[in-house]
Structures are given as structure tokens and as C-alpha cells.
Amino acid sequence: MPKQNKQTLKSCAGALAILLFLILLTLAPFAGYTHDGAQGNVAARMSAMKMMGKAVKSLALMFRKSEPFDRAAVKFNALAIGSHGGTALLELFPKGSRSEVSEAKPEIWQDWNSFAEEAMRLSESAADLAKAVDDGKSKSESRKIFESLTRSCSACHKAFRQKQ
């Protein structure tokens, strides 16, 4: 092979390597993205909220539909919701943690006390529900607590979440 051709081949390979490197560099920031580009606290609270959504759904099947009333399942879901409420929820909303994909309203940090109250109310209802089934309360009594729990989801969303 003539020397000049070899030289061209070498610089071609070099350029290709640089190109590959640049492509990887551009893609790197996307590696940590989970939910439509959400990262860090935003991604963490979205997945916590989704878990609560699932728990509420299976409770609703028992309380509002015809799934059998299963105390152990009610307790399990109530505890799951409780573990994502209260201070655990608040920790996922550090000041100013908003991003383009976040549905968190700025009012959260302007009216932190009300936001915190909603978070606490949620974990209290969840604890009340777990206790109700432990104490052998009836399905209709437990249902009342479940309905007030779901009201606390929607009250907080109404005030502090903007649907995108």
C-alpha cells in the first residue's frame, strides 16, 4: 500500500474514534434518566407517587369494586402508602427541585407549611387505615378512612401539582 494511503487510513480511523467519543459524551447525561427525562429527586418522587397510585388502585378494587376485603392486603397497601407519605415525601421536595418535566408547582416552597400538612395528613390516614384493619374494624368503617386518605392525595394535587 502506498504510504499516502496508509496515512489517510490512519487519520480516518482517528476521526472515527473521536466521533464515537463525542457521540458517547452526548449520550452520557441521558444514562441516569428514568421518567421522560426526570432525574434525581424529581424521578424519585415520581416513582414514589406511582407506587402510592398502585396501592390506592388495589385498595379501590376492594373498597369500591367487588374484590374481596382482605385485611392483610389492606394493611400492606396502607403501610406502603404510609412509608411514602409524611417526612419521606417531604424529603423528596428540596427547595427549588423543579425541572422541565416536573409537575411540582412553585407554591410548594412558597407555602411549605400547608404542603407539609398535606404530607402528614396522608401518612396519618395511612396509619389509621392499617390500625383499623388490625383492630378488626368493619369494611365500611375502614372504607371511610380509605376515602379520606384519597381525598388527601387529591387535595395536595389540586393545590400543588400542575398536570402537564
Ligand code: HEC
Ligand atoms: C403533599 C402533597 C402530595 C400528596 C399528599 C400526594 N401527592 Fe402525588 N404528587 C404531588 C406532586 C407535587 C406531584 C408532582 C411531582 C413532580 O412532578 O415533580 C405528584 C405526582 C403524582 C403522580 C404522578 C407521578 C408521575 O409519574 O409523574 C401520581 C401518580 C401521584 N402523585 C399519586 C398520588 C397518590 C395516589 C397519592 C395519595 C395516596 C398522592 N399522590 C399524594 C404531591 C402530592
